[in-house]
Amino acid sequence: MYKRVMAVLFIGSVLLTGCGNQKELKRQGYHLDTIFEVQLKTDNKKDIFARAQRSLNEGFDRLxxxxxxxxxxxxxxxxxxxxxxxxxxTMDISKITYDLLDKSLNASVFTDGYFDIVWRPLTKLFEMSSPSAERIARARSVSGYNNIALDRSLHRVRYLNTTEVDFEQIKRGFAVDLIRSRLSNVDSGQIKAGNVAYYFGSKKLSLKLTEKENLNLKLNNAAVAVLDATDSYYVNSSAWRKYLPVVSPVDPIRQIIVVAPTAVTAEVLSNAFYFMGVEKSLQKIDSIKKEASRQSMYEVYFVLDDDENGSRVVSSVEKK
Structure with a gap:
């Protein structure tokens, strides 16, 4: 009921403000179990602004x-x-769902399997019970992105066994980029969906890391994802992460902040880094930077709980 009320409150909410040569365009909506908030500044010229407004509405239609x-x-x-x-x-599927599936499987390759929408058989098994060794073995055998086959020419999908997928850890970043891809001539602004946001133009962003330390970011057409390790998904992963297809070290992670060129990349990496652990994540982001044309577009910050000294921050910036 709460979600329905929120949907009524937010879907279709549009606000226009303007002064000088720029006009501000705002819209909110409740989709994907998340409040989406868009604030944009674009040229005040009638045709350019009308195009931005139309593109934004089309983006929300896609949501x-x-x-x-x-x-x-x-x-x-x-x-x-x-x-x-x-x-x-084999099933024919819509283009938007196919694109999300394709993006998800590519993300698994990009993260060496530490992000995977096909862990669902394993995570689902532990939601309501303490499963037997036999059931765990069966779930493990059908978990992993290699169990999905896509026909890119015809937008078709086939599961190679009785597996399942779950888009929970990628859907917000994908949706933010879905809106962003339709927009042009945006001077500044942001698209925010829960813990994932994309910022147009130059942006100074301050985030609280610990009681004594803030993170001050200088962004330029970049995305930020913030992972809260107290979320039930990560807390409950203690029951099943040892059965994953990848080796997942347990570090005292409380929060992860990732900066990346796109929202989906930021969200995917934040989730992958949680299961990858601090040391391997720092190595991974270093290798990503070496291949990137703009190395400063990729950073990761870990907030760790240290029993002796309180919270501490470890980041890829320190390795420069």
């Missing part, structure tokens, strides 16, 4: 479609149909 397609709680959603049937037959 409605995406939300409907990947709602795992609805038996009528596309993802429910895929999870139920793709192991027995």
């Amino acid at each position: 409605v479609e995406l939300d409907s397609n990947i709602n795992k709680l609805s038996p009528l959603s596309e993802i429910s149909a895929i999870n139920a049937n793709a192991s027995v037959r």
Whole structure:
């Protein structure tokens, strides 16, 4: 009921303000279990502003479609149909769902398997019970992105066994980029969806890390994702992470902040780094920087709980 009320409050809420040569465009909406907030500044010229407003509305229309397609709680959603049937037959799927699947599988390769939408059989098993060794072994055998096959020419998907996918750890970043990709001639502003945001133009951002330390970021057309390790997904991972297809060290991580060129990359890396652990994550982001044209676009900050000295921060910036 709460979600429905929030949807009524926020969907379609648009505010226009302006002065001088710029005009501000705002919109809010409740999608993907998240409040989306967009604030943009664009040229005040009538045709340019009208184009920005139209593009923003189109972006929110896509959010409605995406939300409907990947709602795992609805038996009528596309993802429910895929999870139920793709192991027995190849399925034609919508372009937006296909693009999300494709992006997710590429993210698994990019993170060496530490981000994976196909851990779902394993995580689902531990949600309501203490499973037997036999059931754990069965879930492990069908977990992992290599169990999904895509036909890129026809937008088709086939599961190679009775597995399932879950987009929870990528959907917000993907959606933010979905809106961003439709916008042009934006001088400054932001698209925010929960713990993920993209900032247009130059932006100074201050985030509280510990009682004594703030993180002051200078961004330029970049995204930021903040992972809260007290979220139930990460807390509950203590029961199943040792069964993952990858080796996942347990570090005292309380928070992870990732800066990246796109929102989906920032969200994916923040999740991957939680399971990758601090040392391997710093090595990984160093290797990413070496391949990137703009190395400063990638950074990671870990807030760690130290029993003896309180919270401390470890980051990729220190390695420069």
